[in-house]
Amino acid sequence: MIVLLIGSGAREHALARSLSRDPAVTALHAAPGNPGIGELATLHAVDALDGEAVAELATSLEADLVVVGPEAPLVAGVADAVRAAGIPVFGPSGEAAMLEGSKAFAKEVMAAANVPTAQARVCHTESELTAALHEFGAPYVVKDDGLAAGKGVVVTDELEAALDHGSAVLAAGGTVVVEDFLDGPEVSLFCLCDGKTVVPLQPAQDFKRAHDADAGPNTGGMGAYSPLPWAPPGLVAEVVEHVAQPTIDEMARRGTPFVGVLYCGLALTSKGVRVVEFNARFGDPETQAVLARLTTPLAGVLLAAATGELASLPPLEWSDAAAVTVVIAAAGYPGTPASGDPITGIADAEALPGVHVLHAGTRIEGDSLVSAGGRVLSVVGVGDGLAGARAAAYAGVERIDLPGSHHRSDIALKAAESVR
Numbered sequence: 001m002i003v004l005l006i007g008s009g010a011r012e013h014a015l016a017r018s019l020s021r022d023p024a025v026t027a028l029h030a031a032p033g034n035p036g037i038g039e040l041a042t043l044h045a046v047d048a049l050d051g052e053a054v055a056e057l058a059t060s061l062e063a064d065l066v067v068v069g070p071e072a073p074l075v076a077g078v079a080d081a082v083r084a085a086g087i088p089v090f091g092p093s094g095e096a097a098m099l100e101g102s103k104a105f106a107k108e109v110m111a112a113a114n115v116p117t118a119q120a121r122v123c124h125t126e127s128e129l130t131a132a133l134h135e136f137g138a139p140y141v142v143k144d145d146g147l148a149a150g151k152g153v154v155v156t157d158e159l160e161a162a163l164d165h166g167s168a169v170l171a172a173g174g175t176v177v178v179e180d181f182l183d184g185p186e187v188s189l190f191c192l193c194d195g196k197t198v199v200p201l202q203p204a205q206d207f208k209r210a211h212d213a214d215a216g217p218n219t220g221g222m223g224a225y226s227p228l229p230w231a232p233p234g235l236v237a238e239v240v241e242h243v244a245q246p247t248i249d250e251m252a253r254r255g256t257p258f259v260g261v262l263y264c265g266l267a268l269t270s271k272g273v274r275v276v277e278f279n280a281r282f283g284d285p286e287t288q289a290v291l292a293r294l295t296t297p298l299a300g301v302l303l304a305a306a307t308g309e310l311a312s313l314p315p316l317e318w319s320d321a322a323a324v325t326v327v328i329a330a331a332g333y334p335g336t337p338a339s340g341d342p343i344t345g346i347a348d349a350e351a352l353p354g355v356h357v358l359h360a361g362t363r364i365e366g367d368s369l370v371s372a373g374g375r376v377l378s379v380v381g382v383g384d385g386l387a388g389a390r391a392a393a394y395a396g397v398e399r400i401d402l403p404g405s406h407h408r409s410d411i412a413l414k415a416a417e418s419v420r
């Protein structure tokens with residue numbers, strides 16, 4: 001099977017790693033990829049947002065499957081262009097990707113499908129924004145309706161900060177969604193969908209704040225782990241029954257079937273499971289931990305989703321080991337990250353048992369690997385229980401040097417302690 005992967009982050013490096021280990025994959029290509037993906041795949045300098053160019057590349061490669069990683073190409077309709085060229089594609093159409101592309105649309109679909117989520121108000125004016133913030137009170141949850149590259153959501157106790165974020169979105173011509181705050185721990189569950197059938201992966205937890213003990217600003221995600229030893233036993237089945245399947249059925253009923261990953265961002269509240277957000281792609285950095293534990297070859301699974309065959313797929317198989325991802329971020333992240341700094345020690349880290357390193361914000365300069373983005377690397381540790389996986393991941397982090405970089409030291413710490 002010839003596979004073309006679209007994207008350039010650590011999530012795509014994790015996908016490339018799993019795809020490259022699938023014996024059915026005879027050739028792996030990526031566009032645009034990154035230096036880490038380039039060790040596993042042939043890279044092509046094609047713009048991931050250009051559907052026609054991606055479809056042309058897939059056709060010229062005689063690809064059997066195209067996997068689109070990030071949300072921006074999905075919302076831009078890249079999967080539609082590939083489908084129109086007659087090539088199976090893992091990733092929703094532009095219309096179906098609006099489950100991530102518009103928070104207001106996602107709320108409308110959830111209401112129609114009777115999916116439990118926070119109450120919300122869609123605001124087009126300052127006065128609607130102020131009224132909604134006063135209605136729900138603190139903590140304030142203020143979301144940019146559209147895609148905002150991980151910077152669209154502010155959760156704060158400060159009314160002024162909530163107003164500032166909402167006003168900035170409105171001033172830029174956007175729409176704001178203000179929501180009731182959901183208490184309780186958050187869980188990410190990725191559901192593979194073929195338009196009709198839902199196959200859940202194992203749940204993970206993400207750490208969104210920049211610093212230890214959930215302090216500091218929101219980020220795209222500073223680390224993740226899987227499995228969740230504290231999660232209720234029936235959680236996955238409950239989410240499939242009450243969240244993912246009704247959503248997929250509603251999308252099919254609307255004539256916009258969802259094919260790809262429905263990322264269910266959930267809060268386990270005192271009143272039960274509630275959807276915090278949907279995304280139309282794998283989560284980053286949760287994917288790095290989840291795929292490290294999936295033992296079923298990945299390409300066949302994604303092809304089954306792309307071709308409407310998930311119902312005939314045998315049950316997925318998982319390693320008993322745990323996985324922890326620690327993100328190494330550049331100085332300044334999540335503000336303006338430093339770039340061009342040398343990265344060393346990756347080979348030393350990967351020489352350790354159970355450690356692999358995935359690239360996100362990296363590039364080659366001369367003979368050196370240098371930083372080129374906010375989240376630079378994901379260090380993944382796989383081990384016996386979360387304590388073993390943490391030990392591996394942090395031993396890997398210690399071997400890597402990037403001047404000025406920072407990482408959290410408490411990824412999966414509480415969960416590991418809870419099972420001691």
Ligand code: GLY
Nearest residue numbers: 206221283284285
């Ligand atoms: N881990 C958060 C996200 O992928 O959106």
